[in-house]
């Protein structure tokens with residue numbers, strides 16, 4: 094099953110609860126929570142307090158994407174009963190294996206995110222240790238950027254690696270996904286689709302969620 098994870102980074106923060114209610118009613122599966130620290134990426138978004146303010150107000154699970162340095166210092170903050178995934182960037186982790194074990198010890202699924210220029214070879218000694226790999230199809234830091242085409246080939250290669258070594262692994266894509274290119278990434282093996290501006294930037298947010306889900310069938 095393919096899941097849609099709208100990124101609340103592109104939502105109207107002044108009415109976040111309402112926005113989340115809208116996407117849930119329309120059929121979205123996960124809430125993608127983009128956390129940025131102004132160091133690992135050149136932008137600051139929000140922290141765990143914002144995410145926790147949504148806990149209990151929706152039954153969707155949280156898909157936490159930490160674009161921060163030293164993620165180990167903050168992992169506990171993002172654990173709630175609704176946190177399904179915590180994903181850290183390979184590029185931000187000095188002791189990646191330790192960080193993945195830390196996430197799992199908190200009872201949460203562990204993900205690794207790879208920047209567009211980071212090769213899949215960095216997964217050589219950790220592919221079996223993760224529940225999800227997030228392929229960044231833009232440089233992290235901002236919503237509303239254009240999809241980087243080389244991400245498609247990366248997903249295809251990762252899909253082959255998954256089948257050989259960790260069939261339960263989920264492949265997520267994030268950045269520049271819209272109704273025109275989503276089918277190409279799901280055909281390539283993506284099972285979790287992050288969409289920010291193409292959901293929350295639309296006048297009809299619910300309609301956009303429904304159209305994405307129709308593309309998954």
Ligand SMILES: O=C(CO)[C@@H](O)[C@H](O)COP(=O)(O)O
Nearest residue numbers: 233234236237268269289290
């Ligand atoms: O992590 C990020 C950006 O760093 C993403 O989650 C974006 O927020 C997705 O936004 P769109 O590219 O879909 O507008």
